[in-house]
Each structure stands twice: as structure tokens, then as C-alpha cells.
Amino acid sequence: MSSAIVNRQTFDEVMVPNYSPAAFIPVSGKGSRLWDQDGNEYIDFASGIAVTSLGHLHPELTRVLHEQVDRLWHLSNTFTNEPALRLARRLTESTFAERVFFSNSGAEANEAALKLARRYAFDHFGAEKTKPEKTKIVSCKQSFHGRTLFTVSVGGQPKYTEGFAPLPGDLDHIEFNDLAAAEAAIDANTCAVIVEPVQGEGGVLPATPEYLKKLRELCDRHGALLIFDEVQIGVGRAGTLFAYMGYGVTPDILTSAKALGNGFPVGAMLTTKKVAASFVVGTHGSTYGGNPLACAVADKVIELVNTPEVLDGVKRRHDLIVEGLARINETHRAFRDVRGAGLLIGAELTGELAGKSKDFVNVGAKHGLVILVAGPNVVRFAPSLVIPEDDLQEGLERFEAVVAEVLAAQSV
Known part of the structure; x- marks a missing residue:
């Protein structure tokens, strides 16, 4: 057969x-x-x-994959591995980030980012603290953040959620590049704002610098985390290693996938030490995240692209x-x-x-x-x-x- x-x-x-x-x-x-x-x-x-x-x-990527194939394919997350550590070090040395979480895809990277944002708000504002209802996530209409039930609900395209109700709640979708809409939606109950610096599936629409700066300002004002979904535009496609670098606006969390592995499935969530601290042992995980084969390839991808x-x-x-x-x-x-x-x-x-x-x-x-x-x-x-x-x-x-x-x- x-x-x-x-x-x-x-x-x-x-x-x-x-x-x-x-x-x-x-x-x-x-x-x-x-x-x-x-x-x-x-x-x-x-x-x-x-x-x-x-x-x-690509000959260099083929070479490093073959070398890793002959060494080690997989470990559970009861261990770490050298390719994952090398990739994490390269990413933190090349970006704003201080901590990295590896997944298998962009959807999983975004799922991790959104969960982390709510957990961070819970740790810092909820549970008998000042703002237990700080759970709202603001995203843009016509956005796309993945196909899990959470990420497809956060994405602002109803055609992708039709027939899958009930959907996760406390989500607010606003017009992309609309400063007034952002001002009206982002408030003290907002835990995170997620945005694509360039909307891909939504029509290849770049964010204006003013819009991303306004989102940064509003997140700072209301104690919310700013998440940049760079799954499609990141890893060199914008002409900078990540698009945020060209805009001069730094997020709290950044997600990457797609080009990160040049075809080998891998995703990453990048963030700061302070924000990452909310993902304590047991709060989130991925069986294949940080796979040695994927990370060996991705490490070489970043090395080759970031020139x-x-x-x-x-x-x-x-x-x-x-x-x-x-x-x-x-x-x-x-x-x-x-x-x-x-x-x-x-x-x-x-x-x-x-x-x-x-x-x-x-x-x-x-x-x-x-x-x-x-x-x-x-x-x-x-x-x-x-x-x-x-x-x-x-x-x-x-x-x-x-x-x-x-x-x-x-x-x-």
C-alpha cells in the first residue's frame, strides 16, 4: 500500500x-x-x-539538520537541550527579550502569549488585589492569530469562528489603525492588546507608526501588556530582524513562527524577565516545544537572516x-x-x-x-x-x- x-x-x-x-x-x-x-x-x-x-x-540549513538528526531527535521537557539553549540565547541577544518559550507553531506561540498576559494580570492585579476583573483582551478586526479556539476568537474575522460557539469571552475587536477606537477600548480592565505590525491575512495592511505608538502609550497608562504577533512579518521579512525594530515601538511579548524554521515546524514567544515570571512550573507547556531538530534549524535561520x-x-x-x-x-x-x-x-x-x-x-x-x-x-x-x-x-x-x-x- x-x-x-x-x-x-x-x-x-x-x-x-x-x-x-x-x-x-x-x-x-x-x-x-x-x-x-x-x-x-x-x-x-x-x-x-x-x-x-x-x-x-538551503545548503546550510540542510547541513545543520542532518548533523542534528545524527545526534538527538527529541527529549521531554524534563530536560533541556543544547540547540534550544543556543537559539534562546541568540534570540535574547538579538531582541528586546530576556526570556523565550518554544512551541510548534504560530497559533501555539500566540496561545502562550495570551495565556501569559492573563496570568500576569492575575498575579499583579487579581486574586484579592486591585483589579480582579482585569481580563479583557483587545485585538483588531480583520486580524489573524491562529486556529485554536482561543486564537481564532481573538482574531477579528467572524468567518473563522462561525459554527464553533460558544467562544472564549472578554474579547474586544477594534478597527485597525484607528487611534480613537484604541483610546475607547483600552482601559483599566484590559490585560493585553495584541496586534500584527502588518496584517497578513487581513489584506497586507501595515500599521501606522502613530497607531503602534498609541497602543504602547495606552498599555503603559492602563497596566496592560502589548503583544506583537510577528508570526508572518517577523524573521527578516520586514527588512529588519523583527518589524518592531523598524517602528521603534517595543512590545512586552512578541510571537514568531513561520520563517523561524524555514519550513521545520517551530514557534517562539519572546518576553521580558518580569512578565515571564508568571509562567511558573506547571502553568503552561508543549511536548514538542524546544525540539532539538527544530531549534538547530531555527538557530541557523536567525544567524543567516540577521545580517x-x-x-x-x-x-x-x-x-x-x-x-x-x-x-x-x-x-x-x-x-x-x-x-x-x-x-x-x-x-x-x-x-x-x-x-x-x-x-x-x-x-x-x-x-x-x-x-x-x-x-x-x-x-x-x-x-x-x-x-x-x-x-x-x-x-x-x-x-x-x-x-x-x-x-x-x-x-x-
């Missing part, structure tokens, strides 16, 4: 139908190129949804994509806006193409291009941070052909 032929139809026969994957199955990759079962080649402008930020089959060469290259590639999309738009008038940060870029479609973003993905596959959507009206680009510029230009040429075909079909 293990040698049986598998294809796209096999998915419909054996998998839970919560995904609708592409008609082709990639079987190998190198750099920013993919090949499917039939040998067709694709330029990858998606990076596994901002995950393989150093490309496929002027890579981070400056992100900014240069950002300009190339934006300029390329502008040239395409001069001819085709398909986008009403192009926005984002670093190598997370969204092209919002014009009115006549509204709701058609998935068409671009499907037609892209025909032209050997892998792209993403960010809702029904935005085409999302998240290529490798080190994608060769020749691949970038060729990918833009293929995308122009995609735009032309989608527009031609629209006019029929």
Missing part, C-alpha cells in the same frame, strides 16, 4: 476536506523554484505562506517588486493599491476584479508561478528573502501574463 500511486485525487479520497489544494503536487524545490509530479517548473512567490524565507533546500546583506537585500527586492507591479499596472490597470512592508506585499484589485484574487492564483499555476491571496480582493506576494533577482524579474514577467489572462477572461 505504501508504494501506491498518489495524486491530487488521493487528497479528496483520504484527507479531511478543510483545504482546497492546487491541482498539482510539488515534489521538489531548490532556491525559489519548485517542480511538480509531472516535472513542471514554478517560480515561488509564496514561500509556503512566508515560511521558506531562505528558499528551498546586513540579507536585510538590505529585502529592501532592494521590495523596491523591485513594487516597481514591477507599477509597470504592469500602467498597462493593465488591475490594481487600485500596492502596499506592504519588505517582502510581504499586497496588490489590491480594482473594482471590476473585486472578489477575483483566487483567479490569479489558479491562472498563475498555468504560467508556472506560485502566488497567494489575502482575502478575495488582494493578491499577496511573499517570496524568499534571498530570491535571485533574475528569478524575481522572471516571476514578474509571468505575473504580467497572468494579469493579462485574467483580464481577458473578465471581458468575455
Whole structure:
């Protein structure tokens, strides 16, 4: 049975139908190129949804993973391990953080952050202290923080919570980038505010510096913790190691995943010594969090990404994509806006193409291009941070052909 032929139809026969994957199955990759079962080649402008930020089959990452495979795969958390300690040391030396918790995913990192925020409020304000009701979590509409029941409830997109009630309570969703809404919602009962510096799934919308500074100010005023969800924009994608560094606003807690392992599942929650003290022994855990294989890879990822060469290259590639999309738009008038940060870029479609973003993905596959959507009206680009510029230009040429075909079909 293990040698049986598998294809796209096999998915419909054996998998839970919560995904609708592409008609082709990639079987190998190198750099920013993919090949499917039939040998067709694709330029990858998606990076596994901002995950393989150093490309496929990066030789340094392959090497360290092979070395760790031959040493140690797993330990329970009754032990620590060297790769986890090295990664934690590298993260604390490179960021505001003093303490790190490892998980398997971004959802788990956010779950840990939200639990820690409520526990911190309980320790400092509740339990016969000054504010036992300090449990409110404020987040933004159109945000996305994961698929656990807690994180999907905190995320501000009702389509992801439909049918899963009753949901966790004491959550308040406000408009993104709305200073007045933040002022009205964040109060003495707020234990935490969670925000994506750049909303990914919500349409590739960057926060304004004024908005993040206002959130920091309001959290300080009301004794709330500020959480930055950098699961998608972190680890170099913004052109800085983490996006908060470019904004000049420091959170109390930061979450990371996706690119942290370049495809090997790993997540991390970064925080200060004072805040971390509320997670005493037994309050939270993760069987696989801090896995030696994952941490060995992630340590090398941070080492490779956190260099002027890579981070400056992100900014240069950002300009190339934006300029390329502008040239395409001069001819085709398909986008009403192009926005984002670093190598997370969204092209919002014009009115006549509204709701058609998935068409671009499907037609892209025909032209050997892998792209993403960010809702029904935005085409999302998240290529490798080190994608060769020749691949970038060729990918833009293929995308122009995609735009032309989608527009031609629209006019029929």
C-alpha cells in the first residue's frame, strides 16, 4: 500500500476536506523554484505562506539538520537541550527579550502569549488585589492569530469562528489603525492588546507608526501588556530582524513562527524577565516545544537572516517588486493599491476584479508561478528573502501574463 500511486485525487479520497489544494503536487524545490509530479517548473512567490524565507533546500540549513538528526531527535521537557539553549540565547541577544518559550507553531506561540498576559494580570492585579476583573483582551478586526479556539476568537474575522460557539469571552475587536477606537477600548480592565505590525491575512495592511505608538502609550497608562504577533512579518521579512525594530515601538511579548524554521515546524514567544515570571512550573507547556531538530534549524535561520546583506537585500527586492507591479499596472490597470512592508506585499484589485484574487492564483499555476491571496480582493506576494533577482524579474514577467489572462477572461 505504501508504494501506491498518489495524486491530487488521493487528497479528496483520504484527507479531511478543510483545504482546497492546487491541482498539482510539488515534489521538489531548490532556491525559489519548485517542480511538480509531472516535472513542471514554478517560480515561488509564496514561500509556503512566508515560511521558506531562505528558499528551498538551503545548503546550510540542510547541513545543520542532518548533523542534528545524527545526534538527538527529541527529549521531554524534563530536560533541556543544547540547540534550544543556543537559539534562546541568540534570540535574547538579538531582541528586546530576556526570556523565550518554544512551541510548534504560530497559533501555539500566540496561545502562550495570551495565556501569559492573563496570568500576569492575575498575579499583579487579581486574586484579592486591585483589579480582579482585569481580563479583557483587545485585538483588531480583520486580524489573524491562529486556529485554536482561543486564537481564532481573538482574531477579528467572524468567518473563522462561525459554527464553533460558544467562544472564549472578554474579547474586544477594534478597527485597525484607528487611534480613537484604541483610546475607547483600552482601559483599566484590559490585560493585553495584541496586534500584527502588518496584517497578513487581513489584506497586507501595515500599521501606522502613530497607531503602534498609541497602543504602547495606552498599555503603559492602563497596566496592560502589548503583544506583537510577528508570526508572518517577523524573521527578516520586514527588512529588519523583527518589524518592531523598524517602528521603534517595543512590545512586552512578541510571537514568531513561520520563517523561524524555514519550513521545520517551530514557534517562539519572546518576553521580558518580569512578565515571564508568571509562567511558573506547571502553568503552561508543549511536548514538542524546544525540539532539538527544530531549534538547530531555527538557530541557523536567525544567524543567516540577521545580517546586513540579507536585510538590505529585502529592501532592494521590495523596491523591485513594487516597481514591477507599477509597470504592469500602467498597462493593465488591475490594481487600485500596492502596499506592504519588505517582502510581504499586497496588490489590491480594482473594482471590476473585486472578489477575483483566487483567479490569479489558479491562472498563475498555468504560467508556472506560485502566488497567494489575502482575502478575495488582494493578491499577496511573499517570496524568499534571498530570491535571485533574475528569478524575481522572471516571476514578474509571468505575473504580467497572468494579469493579462485574467483580464481577458473578465471581458468575455
